[in-house]
Amino acid sequence: MPAVTRGASDEQQPGFPTLPAAPAAASAPDSAAASVTTPVDTDTRHRPGSRGLRRTQLALFGAGLATFLLLYSTQALLPALSASLRLTPAQASLTVSAAAIGLALAVLPVSALSEKFGRTAVMTASVFAAVALALVIPFAPDLTVLTALRALQGVALAGLPATAMAYLAEEVHPSALASAMGLYVAGNSIGGMSGRLVSGIVAGSFGWRWGLASVAVLSLLCAIAFRALIPRARNFRPGPINPRALLRTVGAQLRNPLLDRLFVLGLLFMTVFGAVYTVMGYRLVAAPFDLSQGLASSIFAVYVVGTFASALSARVTGRFGRRGTLYLAIGTTAAGLLLTLPDSLGTALLGLVLITAGFFTGHCVASASVGRTATHGRAQASALYLAAYYLGNSLGGTLGADAYHADGWNGTVLVGLAAMAAAAAITLYATARARGGARRGRVLATAR
Secondary structure: OOOOOOOOHHOOOOOOOOOOOOOOOHHHHOOOOOOOOOOOOOOEEEOOOOHHOOOOOHHHHHHHHHHHHOOOOOOHHHHHHHHHHOOOHHOOHHHHHHHHHHHHHHHHHHHHHEEEEEOHHHHHHHHHHHHHHHHHHHHHHHHHHHHHHHHHHHHOOOOHHHHHHHHHHHHEEEHHHHHHHHHHHHHOOOHHHHHHHHHHHHHHHHHHHHHHHHHHHHHHHHHHHHHOOOOOOOOOOOOOOOHHHHHHHHOOOOOOOHHHHHHHHHHHHHHHHHHHHHHHHHHHOOOOOOOOOOHHHHHHHHHHHHHHHHHHHHHHHHHHHHHHHHHHHHHHHHHHHHHHOOHHHHHHHHHHHHOOOOOOHHHHHHHHHHHHHHHHHHHHHHHHHHHHHHHHHHHHHHHHHHHHHEEEEHHHHHHHHHHHHHHHHHHHHHHHHHHHHHHHHHHHHHHO
């Protein structure tokens, strides 16, 4: 939507009809009349209620859908892959971990391209390249080829998450940023749910290859919607790609203790999520539940909880503060893990609800805090957060599958509880530092 400069006459604005010029005598009683100027608002970022904000939110909602449709397209199919290709849970989980590792390793260099070529161009190339690979993946003949293609798909997807976060930080007014980020993450949650549900249900009737093909078609539709809706960037200023400057920026961000804590928190929350959702399908198709592939995949409908948790995260943070909300997210996730321990389908589902709500709340708080903390190089800060986040997914999937193979579901839960204990320790440390700084500030103010 074209920017409207306040204080200018209507005939100067694009989209307004040109009006006949008024007579000079009518506009100025005498030549000595003083001109009155109106302050000009030069902030072109999208504000709450604007058409540009609605288009931005819908476009990035579609991008989030496509990203998570593709990234986790094999997760609900792991039991089917194991049966078809004669794989252990750890081997089958490589199809999920490979995409996450590819994204984690490529997110920083690929997002750096957006500094030169633009956020919109990099996001567009990324999503369509990932969709092209998705159309090929169903024809993979064995685990080696499937894993390699999934790793390439992760690299292709690397241009979306960090670049989208940087685009929002640049193009959306701070008064609307939290809600816009929440809706983007909500798109992630719906994409993750839809990809797992659709692929699992289709695979239950027609096999895992048709399950992956269905996800590819849905992702193509999301990519087209994203490209049609995304507004032109108004506040992006291209610059050259300077590897030395990039390394200096990354080094400075890694030396920021607050950013480091946020990166680790993202990794730890995703470790729990990766472990639980990678292994849960195996647990449900085995005794004592003995669910079918399609029915076991339907548990991913729990993902819709993440949509509501993401949308409400800004309101919860406004009431309890960032650290208070993190404590709430950690406690909710840990309680959910404990609820999944009994061999009861009802408590297992309730536990998944709590794990999902806790994870998405923690992720929203941490990711939004990265954008506020990084005063420069926001794309790189977002990329570092996402690299840690997706490494956590790969780590959780691998550790969770290995623990399940060695000690059953109890082992997977232990991996998740250890990650949440570490997250609680980090948040407690941050709270102690903040209170110590506040006390020192009061002492200095009193001394003056």
